[in-house]
Amino acid sequence: MFIIGNLYDPATRYEGAQTVRGLLPNSALLTVDMPGHVSLGASGCAGFLTGRYLLDPSVATGIDGTVCPQEFNPFDLVAEDPATASSPDLAPKVRAKLMEQIGYRPMH
Secondary structure, X not given: OEEEEEEEOOOOOHHHHHHHHHHOOOOEEEEEEEEOOOOOOOOHHXXXXXXXXXXXXXXXXXXXXXXXXOOOOHHHHHHOOHHHOOOOOHHHHHHHHHHHHXXXXXXX
């Protein structure tokens, strides 16, 4: 079992992820040092390690205890252009900027 816990999740506290880790033998806890309720799609590190686990669950023991750092400040994306903060087209712009920063890039 692979558990992901964000340190600053407003919906599910990180302590809950730690509790689940303790209750499930042979589980692994990946810590993501960022705000928000979701890490996949917002953390390249978490996405990469989750992909490794899905391809080979035996890597979980090596991932257990790993902390993925915050790769960017999500509030900076809106602060770049405060005039568009209430614009209905803000979400697509933020999504495009996020993908530039954390999108999967295959290695050759």
